[in-house]
Amino acid sequence: MTARAPAAKRLLKRWGRRIFAGSGRLLDLARRRETPGGVRILTYHRIASDSGDPFAVAPEEFRVQMELLAESRAVTSLDEAVGAQGPPKDVEGVVLTFDDGTVDFVEAALPVLSHLRLPAMLYVNPSRVGTPGFVSWRDLGLLPASGIRVGSHSLDHVSLGSLPREEVRRQLKVSRSILEQRLGTLVxxxxxxxxxxxxxxxxxxxxxxxxxxxxxxxxxxxxxxxAMDPLELRRTKIEQGDGPIFSWVLAGCLDGWVLVDRYLSALQNRYAQTG
Ligand SMILES: [Zn+2]
Incomplete structure (x- = not known):
């Protein structure tokens, strides 16, 4: 899903994130808090040069971020990081996830991930696979060899919260069974x-x-x-222009944004124009 926003709004939001992260960094320093342990799951969408889409991270910016993570040896797979009862005690690590399965994943993200041997999870909608702008079934079939697992993002990329239970069930079950049948892997x-x-x-x-x-x-x-609920895992979205604050974001300086998630849902929904 792409989201287009006027240039002034994009700039305001980008600097808003930087100021928010910087404030978090200062608060951390003031408290002399140690880096909190836990599993941080990063969310990426498109890896593309597109100044009109705040969720498109430029390939060069992405490469620098992945090199930093590869050096830190912090990246682990979602399977290793999260057990049936949530993340195991004392486990720390970074998990890479990519939503939507747009074609740039194969063209721009995969070569970097493969080269650096970083595992990742790609969430796709079976109804979009093979349509213009999205990855093909053949692409998806080749991913496990590079340490990339495929997960479901529902059948049609609809908000499940507003659907009747039967339709929620269909979105979840049918997407899973199509992916498992087409890919021959557990989803x-x-x-x-x-x-x-x-x-x-x-x-x-x-x-x-x-x-x-x-x-x-x-x-x-x-x-x-x-003991986090494994069906309610938190993530940290990486956006275009986050390069200068990337290490702060990893250290948790945007985590205070959860207050917006919890209490300012109107703002949160405006913020989460895509997903
Ligand atoms: Zn999405």
Missing amino acids: DSLAYPFGTLRDFGSVVKEETRSAGYRTACTAINGLNRN
Whole structure:
């Protein structure tokens, strides 16, 4: 999903994130807080040079971020990081996730991930695979050899929170079974489309569990600690222009944004124009 925003708004938002992260950094220094342990799951969307899409991270910016992560040896797979009861105690690490399965994943992200041997999870919508702008089934079939797993992002990229239970069940079950049949691999991870608090709830989570998913990612900001609900995993979205604050974001300086997730849902939904 792409989101286009006027240049002034994009600039305001970019600097808003930087100031927010910088404030978090100063607060951390003031508290002399140690880096909190836990599993940080990063969310990427498009890896492309497109100044009109705040969720498109430029390939060069992406490469620098991945090199930093490769050097830190912090990256682990989602499977290793999150057990049936949430992240194991004392586990720390960074997990890479990519939403939507746009074709740039194969063209721009995969070569970097493969070269640096970084595992990742790609969440796709089976109804879009093979359509213009999205990855093909052949592309998806080649990913496991590079350490990339494929997860479901629902069948049609709809907000599950507003659907009748039967349709939620169909979106979750049919997408999983199509992916498993076409790819011949186990698919047991989901990313809720849009992923804000409005987009999943107790009914959606019940259906997610009964459809056989072991983990599910949200767009709620933050770190995953021991005993986190594996069907309500928090993530940290990386946006265009986040390069200068990337290490701060990894250290948790944008985690305070969870207050927006929880209490300012109107702002959160404006912020999460995509998912
Ligand atoms: Zn999405």
